[in-house]
Amino acid sequence: GESVGLHLPTLSVQEGDNSIINCAYSNSASDYFIWYKQESGKGPQFIIDIRSNMDKRQGQRVTVLLNKTVKHLSLQIAATQPGDSAVYFCAEILMNRDDKIIFGKGTRLHILP
Amino acid sequence: GAGVSQSPSNKVTEKGKDVELRCDPISGHTALYWYRQSLGQGLEFLIYFQGNSAPDKSGLPSDRFSAERTGGSVSTLTIQRTQQEDSAVYLCASSLFGGGTDTQYFGPGTRLTVL
Numbered sequence: 001g002e003s004v005g006l007h008l009p010t011l012s013v014q015e016g017d018n019s020i021i022n023c024a025y026s027n028s029a030s031d032y033f034i035w036y037k038q039e040s041g042k043g044p045q046f047i048i049d050i051r052s053n054m055d056k057r058q059g060q061r062v063t064v065l066l067n068k069t070v071k072h073l074s075l076q077i078a079a080t081q082p083g084d085s086a087v088y089f090c091a092e093i094l095m096n097r098d099d100k101i102i103f104g105k106g107t108r109l110h111i112l113p
Numbered sequence: 114g115a116g117v118s119q120s121p122s123n124k125v126t127e128k129g130k131d132v133e134l135r136c137d138p139i140s141g142h143t144a145l146y147w148y149r150q151s152l153g154q155g156l157e158f159l160i161y162f163q164g165n166s167a168p169d170k171s172g173l174p175s176d177r178f179s180a181e182r183t184g185g186s187v188s189t190l191t192i193q194r195t196q197q198e199d200s201a202v203y204l205c206a207s208s209l210f211g212g213g214t215d216t217q218y219f220g221p222g223t224r225l226t227v228l
Contacts, residue, residue, distance in 0.1 A: 032214055041221065042219075042221050042222075043117070043204050043205075043206070043219025043220050043221050043222055044156070044204070044206075044219045045219065046216050046217070046218075049214075089155060089156075091156075093214065095212075095214060100158060100169070101158065101217075103148075103155040103156040103157075104155050105154060105155040106155060
C-alpha cells in the first residue's frame with residue numbers, strides 16, 4: 001500500500017520525459033532479474049525480466065540494462081505517463097539452486113504534471 | 114478468479130491476539146508464496162507452497178508464524194500472540210509451476226496493524 005513507499009528514495013520526473021531507476025543487486029552469482037512495479041494499495045506487478053547472459057532487454061516503453069561487472073541493474077521508462085507513478089523494485093534470483101527471490105527495497109517514481 | 118485475492122484487506126488487532134490472513138491464488142496455480150513488506154523495506158520471503166506442501170519455510174520469522182494450504186488452493190497465514198513488530202503488509206503471490214523464473218502474480222495484500 002501507500003505507506004510502504006514512505007522512506008524510500010524518490011525520483012521525480014516531468015511527464016513525457018524519460019526516467020532511469022537504478023538497483024544494485026547483492027549476489028554476483030544471481031542469474032535472473034526482474035523489475036516489479038507496485039502502485040498504491042496494490043501488490044507488485046511484473047514489468048520485465050532479464051537473464052544474466054544478456055545486458056539489455058526491451059519491452060514496451062521499458063528497457064532493462066544489466067551490468068554484471070558492477071552488479072547493477074537499471075530500468076529505463078520512456079515518455080513517462082502519470083500511470084507510471086509507483087514504487088519500482090528489482091529482484092534477483094539464483095536459478096537451479098533454491099530459486100529464492102531476493103527483492104530490493106525500491107524507488108518511488110513520481111511523475112510531475 | 115481473475116487474480117490473486119487476499120482477505121481481509123486491513124486488520125487491526127491488539128498485541129497478544131492471534132490473526133489469520135487468507136489468500137486465494139489464481140485457479141490452477143500450483144505454487145503459492147507469502148511475503149511481508151514492512152515500512153520502507155523490500156519484500157521479505159516467508160514461506161513457499163508447492164501444492165499443499167511447504168518445501169521452504171525458512172523465511173518464517175518465529176514459531177508464532179504458521180501457514181497451511183488446503184486442496185492445492187486457498188492458503189492461510191496465522192500469526193499467534195501478535196507483536197507490534199508484526200505490523201506490515203502481508204502479500205501473497207501465486208505462479209503456475211513454481212521456480213524462480215515462473216512469473217509470480219501478487220494479491221493486493223493485507224495490511225496488519227498491531228496496537
